[in-house]
Amino acid sequence: MRDDSSVSDVARRTLLKATAGSLGIAAFGQVEAQAPDEERTTPSNSARDALSSDTSRENAAEWASNALWTATGTATEFPGQVVFPRYSHLAVTAMNQAGLSGHIGPRDAALAASRLQDKETGGFHRQEGDFLGPWTTATYHAVSLAQMFDISIDESAATEFLLDHQNDSGGFIPRSGFLGGKTISTLAATYKSTAALGQLNAVTQSIRDRIVNFVQSAQHTDGGWAATPHSNSSTVAGTYHAINTLLSLNALDAKTKRKAGSFLLSLQQPRGGFRGTLKPTDCSSPICRRRPEVTTRNTAQALLTLSKLGDANPLQSAMERLHVDWLVDRQLLSPADERFHGSFETYRDRTAPITHYLLNTAFAMNALRSVDTLDHIDQQSAGAFIAACQHPGSDGFASWPSSLSSLRDTEAAVRALDQSGAIERFPRDSLARTLSGQQRSDGSIAQLDWDNEPTVKQTALAVLAAAQVNRTNAIDRASALSFIADHQHQTGGFTNTSTPRSETSDGGGDDPSLQTTWLAVRAVSAMNGLTRIDRRKVSEYLAGLQGDDGQISPEQPTSLTAVRDTRYAMEILTTIGRLSVVDLNRAISYLASRQRRDGTYENENEAVHVTTGLAAADALSEIDLSKTQQYLQTKQLPSGGFAKKGFYSSATAMQRHADVVEALSVLRAQ
Numbered sequence: 001m002r003d004d005s006s007v008s009d010v011a012r013r014t015l016l017k018a019t020a021g022s023l024g025i026a027a028f029g030q031v032e033a034q035a036p037d038e039e040r041t042t043p044s045n046s047a048r049d050a051l052s053s054d055t056s057r058e059n060a061a062e063w064a065s066n067a068l069w070t071a072t073g074t075a076t077e078f079p080g081q082v083v084f085p086r087y088s089h090l091a092v093t094a095m096n097q098a099g100l101s102g103h104i105g106p107r108d109a110a111l112a113a114s115r116l117q118d119k120e121t122g123g124f125h126r127q128e129g130d131f132l133g134p135w136t137t138a139t140y141h142a143v144s145l146a147q148m149f150d151i152s153i154d155e156s157a158a159t160e161f162l163l164d165h166q167n168d169s170g171g172f173i174p175r176s177g178f179l180g181g182k183t184i185s186t187l188a189a190t191y192k193s194t195a196a197l198g199q200l201n202a203v204t205q206s207i208r209d210r211i212v213n214f215v216q217s218a219q220h221t222d223g224g225w226a227a228t229p230h231s232n233s234s235t236v237a238g239t240y241h242a243i244n245t246l247l248s249l250n251a252l253d254a255k256t257k258r259k260a261g262s263f264l265l266s267l268q269q270p271r272g273g274f275r276g277t278l279k280p281t282d283c284s285s286p287i288c289r290r291r292p293e294v295t296t297r298n299t300a301q302a303l304l305t306l307s308k309l310g311d312a313n314p315l316q317s318a319m320e321r322l323h324v325d326w327l328v329d330r331q332l333l334s335p336a337d338e339r340f341h342g343s344f345e346t347y348r349d350r351t352a353p354i355t356h357y358l359l360n361t362a363f364a365m366n367a368l369r370s371v372d373t374l375d376h377i378d379q380q381s382a383g384a385f386i387a388a389c390q391h392p393g394s395d396g397f398a399s400w401p402s403s404l405s406s407l408r409d410t411e412a413a414v415r416a417l418d419q420s421g422a423i424e425r426f427p428r429d430s431l432a433r434t435l436s437g438q439q440r441s442d443g444s445i446a447q448l449d450w451d452n453e454p455t456v457k458q459t460a461l462a463v464l465a466a467a468q469v470n471r472t473n474a475i476d477r478a479s480a481l482s483f484i485a486d487h488q489h490q491t492g493g494f495t496n497t498s499t500p501r502s503e504t505s506d507g508g509g510d511d512p513s514l515q516t517t518w519l520a521v522r523a524v525s526a527m528n529g530l531t532r533i534d535r536r537k538v539s540e541y542l543a544g545l546q547g548d549d550g551q552i553s554p555e556q557p558t559s560l561t562a563v564r565d566t567r568y569a570m571e572i573l574t575t576i577g578r579l580s581v582v583d584l585n586r587a588i589s590y591l592a593s594r595q596r597r598d599g600t601y602e603n604e605n606e607a608v609h610v611t612t613g614l615a616a617a618d619a620l621s622e623i624d625l626s627k628t629q630q631y632l633q634t635k636q637l638p639s640g641g642f643a644k645k646g647f648y649s650s651a652t653a654m655q656r657h658a659d660v661v662e663a664l665s666v667l668r669a670q
Helices: 009-020 045-051 054-065 085-097 106-114 136-149 155-164 187-199 205-217 236-248 254-265 296-307 317-328 354-370 379-388 407-419 428-438 456-468 477-485 514-526 535-543 560-576 584-592 604-616 625-633 653-668
Strands: none
Touching (some): 054 653, 085 136, 085 354, 136 155, 155 187, 187 205, 205 236, 236 296, 296 317, 354 379, 407 456, 456 477, 456 514, 604 653
16 A cells, blocks of 8 residues: 655645646646547647647636626636526617616627527527527527627527517417427417517507507406416406507507506505406416516506506506606615625515516616606716626626626635636735625625525635635634534535434434535645644545545446546645555556547546546646646637537536646646
């Protein structure tokens, strides 16, 4: 068995430096590229040259930095993730109408939305990587933005896509079913498809008549419309979309106006605001599920609809003022979280789901403008909030500032930038403020925007991110260290949550895992707190997991999970200085055996785990370093990243990108 003394101190120092984020390794290019494996298209000579130059490193850094929310110092899973045509359209419209468009990049937002057009169908996706396919509703918002800024899109394909989604009834569906069939028509999809077709000059008399017949026949006896014809409860939203559809087709008659106005009045509350419906509505889909609460959006849509009824608007001026006051009072001017300053909450009790803030603010501003009372709110603060919702890397708008960011992607982005030699691009002080605000009284650090149970993984990721940018002084290190140390299980491993499964009678709780232990030990080391944990028990826990083939994992040796676990175990043992507790030669042989004869691997994840695992044991000489480096270099995409969004993946795109960048840096240092 190989003794600790045979492992050079260089390996341990290198690993500890990487943990603290100070591994100052330069370029990971500059070798001749070989043909990639069979899973990738062979790059041209120019592409190979780019991959073997400093351009590769710069592109990798740019990819990571473009995912950053600079104001919070957090990162999304991949650049371009925050592009939502709906949010961008509503934000740009609200800012334009308030005369505040100079505070945002409206054309940039429109350009970002235009890139979501599906090449096969012509429709637009709701966001990058939307596996549900293109939507008629997203197509309306993207087309509207393109029209506003004269941006080129395939209008013919968009028109064909919209027309393909008109049902026989005349209404439109939000999207196609998974098997290509048509789904249920909705008033929202019908209004937005009609509006988009109108902008594309594609509403023929036949199409118009079918739409008008669909909407008119869907009006209920109470004067309102449901979200879908299959629901029996009229709603503000359904009525809002129906009235706008008929208005756009010049088909709104006096009788329909009176009935719609009467229905909306039945929803107004004596203290101000409008309920969404008279009674709860439920169905098998959230498309038609509605509750009768008084909300900002219900109130805004009711006022917007009533203002479009002209002389048929039955709302008395006194009640209008009451509703305006109710809306004005929803603006948050002293929120606990400063990110939401100027935005509008959903309910009267100051509890707005974060996903509603941009929509609430845009609708409230448009509604107040429709009744000439926009000056009743703090417009500058509202505009500043909307501006903060525009992602600096993607130019698209999200529901709230820092949307879709996470601690795991943030830690990975920091690591990728550090290993790319571009750590100065990371907003260190912004991250410090965010982590300080997210630390709880028990020492744990919570995921931004989600009030979940405190976990070791999230806390460790936060500590590692802070350590890599030298900002651990922004958190209470003593309490964070105690929180993590308190989760060491009697077996020596670490649990993610508070109660081990073995100590519960109902099967709940959490057992220790190798991944949690890997994160916990590295975070504890980054805070110079290894004496706070039982390192002997950690090593015994890992030694007990070693299998006959040398893998340090409870999984079968042929699985990628076993390779990953072995890498984790090697790094943990190097960190705590106890590599001798396992059969190191067999572990090294196991990892080295994963490289194929031609120098490739099953995939880049395996190459990363083999490389970093062997580096921890100072055993990189056991593999062909040049071929490993060449193999990983061929995985860089034209975007500059080494990964793209995948579904049902244990690691995010940002994590996989950072892993490859780190592995290449380690290889280049040899």
